[in-house]
Amino acid sequence: MRKVVSSGQPTIKEIAKRLNISVSTVSRALHDHHSIGLKTKARVKELAAELNYERNQTAVYFQQGKTFTIGILLPELSEAFFSSAISGIEDTAYSNNYTVLLGQSHDDEDREKQIIQSMKQHRVDGCIVSIGKNTRNYEHFEMLRQARIPVVFFDRVPDLPNIHAVSVNLESGTIQAVDFLLKKGHRVIGMINGPEQLVASKERATGYIKALRKHRLKYDPELIVNADLTAAGTDSAMEYLLSLKRKVTAIVTFNDYVAMDAVQYALKRKLEINKDITFVSYANTPVSGYTAFPPAASVEQFPYEQGQAATNMLLSLLNGEHPLNDYTNTIMESQLVIHNR
Amino acid sequence: MRKVVSSGQPTIKEIAKRLNISVSTVSRALHDHHSIGLKTKARVKELAAELNYERNQTAVYFQQGKTFTIGILLPELSEAFFSSAISGIEDTAYSNNYTVLLGQSHDDEDREKQIIQSMKQHRVDGCIVSIGKNTRNYEHFEMLRQARIPVVFFDRVPDLPNIHAVSVNLESGTIQAVDFLLKKGHRVIGMINGPEQLVASKERATGYIKALRKHRLKYDPELIVNADLTAAGTDSAMEYLLSLKRKVTAIVTFNDYVAMDAVQYALKRKLEINKDITFVSYANTPVSGYTAFPPAASVEQFPYEQGQAATNMLLSLLNGEHPLNDYTNTIMESQLVIHNR
DNA sequence: GTTATCCGCGCAAGCGTTTGCGTAACACCT
DNA sequence: AGGTGTTACGCAAACGCTTGCGCGGATAAC
Structure with missing residues (x-):
């Protein structure tokens, strides 16, 4: 059998071998599981630190069927409104230990579909989407629903029943x-x-x-x-x-x-x-x-805050704090700012 | 054993069972492998389409040790310069079938380190980085080098020997x-x-x-x-x-x-x-x-083009078209634009 | 008719991690 | 001595997919 990639990175298997214990013990020790003795924990952690061990997230993602990643799809990354929104999204995702996968549609429906497809394959846990100007067909979002991947729309919200959305009034x-x-x-x-x-x-x-x-x-x-x-x-x-x-x-x-x-x-x-x-x-x-x-x-129009709100809504959906089929449409109030000069 | 997640998504195993063939045959059929008969290929693909089969990328990533994802770390996503750059990066990444993971440092060195750490755990294939104003310590990038994750710096390039960089003169x-x-x-x-x-x-x-x-x-x-x-x-x-x-x-x-x-x-x-x-x-x-x-x-200063150039450089590094240790510093020429009014 | 060649497919290992369950060893109580 | 817990760990399966190799059968070459 060919070894696909040697990557050099140490694994728990490696640690287990060196310490003459089982991989399960190592795994549990690293997670501070109660059923592992204190000295063993210490030994494991010490060696892990020494070897510069780092958990292989792709393995965990695969095994858990969860990626702690949210996909964000916007028409145009370079537009000021959206880039502020991204900033808001990234900030709240970051502080909840989620990472952010990015795609821009350029208001092209086909590209929008491809990106959604790719995010689905990537097994993102959820998506935040602002749809393109010309999008008339929503079957790609229907596929997400079938795959039980929650979507929160924001700002540019499609005219559909039963969706989660954040927008500004x-x-x-x-x-x-x-x-x-x-x-x-x-x-x-x-x-x-x-x-x-x-x-x-x-x-x-x-x-x-x-x-x-x-x-x-x-x-x-x-x-x-x-x-x-x-x-x-x-x-x-x-x-x-x-x-x-x-x-x-x-x-x-x-x-x-x-x-x-x-x-x-x-x-x-x-x-x-x-x-x-x-x-x-x-x-x-x-x-x-x-x-x-x-x-x-x-x-x-508070783009940063809209991004925050959309992310929080998605996270509560992902955490099960909010049922998937309880569709909420958060509407923030816009506010006139008077420029006095 | 508890079934971790039922997800409902069909797998090649499922297809194999229904067709009474082995999973390896299914896998190869879906990849158009030459050693699979035409009729078998057809049957497999048909059933796959019917079941709405979609390859579980997390499994592939894990198995191959490659994620087709590049991490991009910038000081501030909402700044016009950087958001144009992101746009350029995403566009060229997209057309090369790579996806983009995003993080902003807000010019904070600690956050920069954490994001790099998280991207490393995510097993991104490579990174594109514009460092923060206050970053003086570069050990987090040294860790990337040790993990053999190539990094291309752009615009805000650290003062280090032996790095890949794109910047504008x-x-x-x-x-x-x-x-x-x-x-x-x-x-x-x-x-x-x-x-x-x-x-x-x-x-x-x-x-x-x-x-x-x-x-x-x-x-x-x-x-x-x-x-x-x-x-x-x-x-x-x-x-x-x-x-x-x-x-x-x-x-x-x-x-x-x-x-x-x-x-x-x-x-x-x-x-x-x-x-x-x-x-x-x-x-x-x-x-x-x-x-x-x-x-x-x-x-x-061509931020969009800098983003493109950085991404292309990273991709050629990832494809092995360019040796990792051949450090190149691409310098684009800036250009005066005269505003006539 | 024998041997070499190729086609089409299955076996099984392996990627790194988590986790339900089994089980020694020991202590405690009755 | 028998029973009941508790502590500390190991076994092995499972997640979905890829891929080297082996093998039977058909075809071609000599």
Whole structure:
């Protein structure tokens, strides 16, 4: 028989042989099992330390059918929102002795499926997923369910029944945002929203409407425009909004980047920011503080905290503290942050 | 004997039993081994598909002593530079059928050690590491070497002999930056550099000096100041530079964030940007394009590409295409990007 | 017709660890 | 002396998969 890999690493078998005891005794000694005598324990531990013994986790994973690993699948690792979320996930996973396996889908459904497949083969204990923009088919997640691998979705949550999810309620933040503008005296408030099918866009829209209703103001559908989040899309959205008969004095933009594009456009049109026109946005990107005209306020979406919450939910699922079939949808509140300058 | 986990997942044993053949035949059939008859292969594959068989990777990993997993250890997952790098690493790992295990050190040496330890126990095949700011002790990497786990360092590379590394040569970019300023007529050029012990700081400084020498200009040490990269630190650096007898008309800042802070300071001092004072910087952060006064140029450091290069290097080490003890230090050239507005 | 060749498959070991159970040895109580 | 515990350890199976080797039978070569 060929020895596949010699790796050199000492095993419990090695320790057992040298000490003339059985491997089971060594294993138990290293785990501080009560049925092992103190002197034996000491001898084992001493030799283990001397040999630089390190337990072969792959063997344990295999034997236990558990890997203490969670898979995390996101559209884009380099996006600020997601990279903060990863940070939150890794931190709480780390402090619970879990490790994190990473994959990015680039919003490609096929790649998403392949990554899920690979994580399943890797026998991750659970997954945290933010789905891609174009994902319409959810059979890969159905496979995970069948394999009894729990999944917690976050932020970009699929429209499915019976899932575990963590997301942020943008409605509340939007209401705060519109409230803020109304209190400043604005009456004609535009909104540059994102693609219609996105849940996030819907929440923004309903928040906007609810805020107006709260103040007994009429909602004018003309004031909401769906854009594609590119600079060009923002430009035409701005062009449209500024062309309306009713003079728009404030605009809620989909995120800080859109806001910055919109500001550029407004400047070209010789509008004075915060006077002729005021912007409120989402994400609260720190860098917007460096711009000449940051949005007057921005809705914080707490990516780090969402990552933490999703991980905690997954861990309680894994620990059995929470039944797998008790589907919970944790919704965090977003919060308007006012930039005073 | 207690059955540890029933998991429900079918195994090759199951397939073998149903087909009345041996497990070895099943295994080989699934691997398209030449010594298995075509009809048997077909039968096996059919049943495997029907049962939704999926190979238990943990068993394979264990048996082969290889996990097709690479560990990546970075100071901060949420920093733009590193998250781009992660993206590059994940992409090339993915297309080579490797998966990626993640850990962040938060620049804490102890945590760095623990993560390395955990990755070692996880039996990752190799590691890609960017060390923490405060790491002075490298014994954890020495342990990896002893365990024959190859490590490729990138960007933040320790000052050790005999390591594999990928980094970007900031000297060339700095020379380009200073060249750029000289051509624009600037003669008194300041530099807000980072902490002295950082290699990156040293490279910036030598690049600066070399560029001046190239143009037969005298180097005035007073013009380089080391700062701590905080807004306050930048302010005092600016105060110092602007207080010099020789009038500084251009400043090279450590990165775009420092540049933005410096711009704010200059504005407070009623200086006109790009007229009284011009800034050139590093990182080429896209967001700086939105600011009122972005640096006139910025040295691109190619984090995504560095990630790719590091991964490719590690993979060729793992595939034996490159001997482990042939230490290579790939240095990519940074490149000045001029922002025309 | 004998020998060499190849095809198709099974046997069994082995990867490192955990763990239920069995069992000596000894002490204690009655 | 017999019974009941307790302590300290060993035996061996099991997790799922890969792979060197052996072997019977069919085919080809001489």
